[in-house]
Ligand code: FPP
């Protein structure tokens with residue numbers, strides 16, 4: 001029996017760890033082997049995928065699926081595809097033309113390790129691999145098309161991750177208002193986290209009304225996640241975060257702490273998490289893992 005089947009009697013950290021181990025094994029399987037030609041790009045892709053991410057999006061995807069199908073094996077391809085997209089976004093975000101950072105997940109960023117051209121191409125490779133991986137989801141064809149559509153929209157330019165990144169860059173040094181900030185956070189970060197939850201529900205075979213509940217859950221928790229990310233950038237050290245702390249202020253980014261201060265930003269994050277958790281009520285005890293994940297996302301220190 002697979003190690004991630006028996007979650008009912010486990011505490012949060014145990015199921016989170018089991019999901020992480022299962023996800024790492026699946027990521028390894030979906031990635032081209034290390035020696036595959038051209039070796040340089042596969043080395044760079046693998047370096048960033050296995051640099052020590054928390055695997056939050058895959059965990060959300062698997063736990064969303066687990067509400068409807070336990071074990072959530074059908075969701076593993078989607079969980080990995082979303083982690084590939086997330087990793088590509090970090091590689092590109094760190095490039096000199098964007099946030100220009102030397103440190104990520106406590107290690108040199110991809111372009112510092114492999115050069116800028118290889119980092120651009122490793123990001124491109126991961127984004128492309130994500131869609132090849134999604135197409136392998138072992139679900140009915142019509143659900144697979146829906147899955148691909150949800151994930152591609154979330155990663156794209158219209159209220160998706162790329163659009164949010166553009167708005168984030170354009171908002172630097174402008175003292176953006178709350179509406180602009182909400183747009184940036186919902187697009188840049190919440191869209192992919194929401195897609196992880198929706199993807200899990202689709203792969204688990206959820207009815208449409210339940211897919212929408214998971215969409216609302218993911219939207220709110222994803223938004224809270226970026227508010228917390230902004231707070232940690234102010235409160236924590238580079239060593240704790242594994243990336244350069246204090247950069248938002250240095251780059252005059254549009255953030256919640258800059259606009260509302262730390263106390264009010266914490267309140268916003270807690271309210272969003274509570275709103276997310278309320279979407280899980282109809283699932284009763286089955287929603288426990290997702291509820292605990294939501295609590296972890298706002299309480300995390302890195
Ligand atoms: C940290 O996630 C990541 C974010 C808070 C999202 C920020 C958004 C971007 C970098 C979008 C960039 C978009 C483009 C197109 C370049 P995490 O704490 O889960 O990271 P981990 O996987 O290292 O744990």
Ligand code: MG
Nearest residue numbers: 093098099168
């Ligand atoms: Mg950025």
